[in-house]
Amino acid sequence: MTEADAVLAANLEFYRAFTARDAVAMERLWARRRPVACTHPGWAPLLDREAVIESWRNILANADSPTVACHDEEVFLYGEVAIVICEEDLPGNVLTATNVFAREDGAWRMVHHQSGPVFQRRAETRRPPPGRLN
Amino acid sequence: MTEADAVLAANLEFYRAFTARDAVAMERLWARRRPVACTHPGWAPLLDREAVIESWRNILANADSPTVACHDEEVFLYGEVAIVICEEDLPGNVLTATNVFAREDGAWRMVHHQSGPVFQRRAETRRPPPGRLN
Numbered sequence: 205m206t207e208a209d210a211v212l213a214a215n216l217e218f219y220r221a222f223t224a225r226d227a228v229a230m231e232r233l234w235a236r237r238r239p240v241a242c243t244h245p246g247w248a249p250l251l252d253r254e255a256v257i258e259s260w261r262n263i264l265a266n267a268d269s270p271t272v273a274c275h276d277e278e279v280f281l282y283g284e285v286a287i288v289i290c291e292e293d294l295p296g297n298v299l300t301a302t303n304v305f306a307r308e309d310g311a312w313r314m315v316h317h318q319s320g321p322v323f324q325r326r327a328e329t330r331r332p333p334p335g336r337l338n
Numbered sequence: 339m340t341e342a343d344a345v346l347a348a349n350l351e352f353y354r355a356f357t358a359r360d361a362v363a364m365e366r367l368w369a370r371r372r373p374v375a376c377t378h379p380g381w382a383p384l385l386d387r388e389a390v391i392e393s394w395r396n397i398l399a400n401a402d403s404p405t406v407a408c409h410d411e412e413v414f415l416y417g418e419v420a421i422v423i424c425e426e427d428l429p430g431n432v433l434t435a436t437n438v439f440a441r442e443d444g445a446w447r448m449v450h451h452q453s454g455p456v457f458q459r460r461a462e463t464r465r466p467p468p469g470r471l472n
Contacts, residue, residue, distance in 0.1 A: 289375055315416065321455070
């Protein structure tokens with residue numbers, strides 16, 4: 205398994221725990237000795253582990269919380285730290301996320317998550333392919 | 339200057355370049371040999387340096403682009419990588435940003451930026467202070 209695969213596996217575990225409402229797995233995924241933070245969509249940032257874990261407990265305990273499917277993951281490696289940027293599909297809503305992981309005890313643990321709405325889809329932001337006139 | 343101060347200085351340079359419409363300084367700030375990405379508010383993510391720099395050139399060349407004031411910065415250090423989470427005040431709008439920096443050639447260079455709207459302010463998300471009943 206490459207480093208990128210290991211990071212993607214941790215990212216998938218985040219969305220699995222979210223959709224399965226698995227608060228134990230969610231807490232396990234977040235780093236214990238590295239500083240952590242989390243910016244839920246529309247929220248002000250939560251800046252310590254206690255606040256982050258409490259927010260996830262509340263979200264996962266809420267029967268109205270949506271399920272989330274993740275796709276178009278892109279991994280960016282910086283040694284002991286990695287970023288995954290991915291799209292989050294919720295019922296009737298598309299978000300884009302920055303998920304930051306750091307190595308801790310030989311595993312990739314989450315240290316930061318921010319997601320927010322996408323109003324302008326990727327296809328609309330891309331330039332025309334090379335060779336196309338105007 | 340501590341590492342946290344050096345990261346904060348790089349973060350301030352980002353907002354200075356933004357508000358001064360200084361495209362040269364903005365390009366200089368983004369890492370050259372590390373992978374970079376950028377998620378502007380409401381946009382799909384831009385996943386390579388060329389697309390990121392082009393987006394900033396367009397934003398900074400646009401006379402209608404807002405000025406941005408940054409405050410409430412919090413620095414999170416992970417060795418060669420650092421995250422700054424801060425609030426961005428635009429005229430009539432508040433955003434929250436994740437700015438990721440990595441060491442390159444002895445300097446802190448930007449490798450990722452995501453900002454998005456805040457609908458729920460920090461004061462509303464905080465719990466009551468210890469000792470307060472209910």
